[in-house]
Amino acid sequence: MDILLVTHASFERHDPGQWHPERPARLAAAIRGVHGAGLPVEEMAAPRVDRSLLERCHDPAYVRAIERFCAAGGGALDPDTHAIPESWEAALRAAGAGPAAIDRLAGADSTTAFLAVRPPGHHALHGRAMGFCLFNNIGVAARYLVEAGQRVAILDWDVHHGNGTEDSFEDEPDVLYVSLHQHPFYPGTGWLSSVGTGTSAGTTVNVPLPAGAAGDVYREAVRGMVVPIIRQFAPDWILVSAGYDAHAADPLAEIELFESDYAWMAAAVHSLVPRVVYFLEGGYDLDAISGSVMATLRAAAGIAVDDEPSRPVSPGPAWRALDDARTTAARFWDL
Secondary structure, eight states: OOEEEEEOTHHHHOOOOTTOSSOTHHHHHHHHHHHHTOSOEEEEEOOOOOHHHHHHHSOHHHHHHHHHHHHTTOEESSSSOEEOTTHHHHHHHHHHHHHHHHHHHHTSSOOEEEEOOSSOOTTOBTTBOBTTBSSOHHHHHHHHHHHTTOOEEEEEOSSSOOHHHHHHHTTOTTEEEEEEEESSOTTSOOOTTOOOOGGGTTSEEEEEEOTTOBHHHHHHHIIIIIHHHHHHHOOSEEEEEEOOTTBTTOTTOOOBBOHHHHHHHHHHHHTTOSOEEEEEOOOOOHHHHHHHHHHHHHHHTTOOOOOOSSOOOOOHHHHHHHHHHHHHHTTTSOO
């Protein structure tokens, strides 16, 4: 199986500043993981996003404000989110990577794309940057597909809840948003009670898990909830917010996943649809990023990834949280 790698040199030039965890070295770590999977790789340069598509996903006034902010020299958009003049080009191309990958996969033998992009996107709101994110890259791609008459499932396994993505599609019946995340944690969203609105009730599925949750509870969540829900939703495409900050080695969170857990989730995803696109989101330990991306793509290709020895066991509160999530989702899905 070939892997379509979409990236661009501009992503390295987006530099939030010394000591910032969302640093340029993350890009090289992810790309090492892609090539380390041992699969044929087709590389593609991420184009700039179509401005009209971007402005259907974000407030046009907000898009113009980010452009002006970067042109004026940049700075801090909030305590976590920084931009410099080069960030504008990077943000445009990060948002453009998804539609370009979709077009390429739709007419190619490749079934899997990995988008090594920066800045990440799943926290970006309609009119606000936050959480290291300027534009919602996966949201732009999902909107592109919906406008083409496609149904889309978004699986967000970043350790932080993708509040921007959820907000974008809470009333969109053709987009299913499923998030597994540490809770309570930044950004303070992702509650069980958030299930979507109106006729889209049930198309938002949150699985909030406490600190210390490990691969056993994640695998059971995917087996017993995520897979049957996605299968019933019957999407044409699956888009994955592939953050690797739920890895046990990550310095910013307290979930205990390992490379084989990402492989397990990826294998489950690829059993459901023929086309899957992974978007790099968080992840701040460079070795964990490389190893987890490699494991993800090997599993996507049907290559077995062995479990690590001495794997942690999730505490009781994690299993109770999963039971609560399953009970909530069972109001809308056959579980």
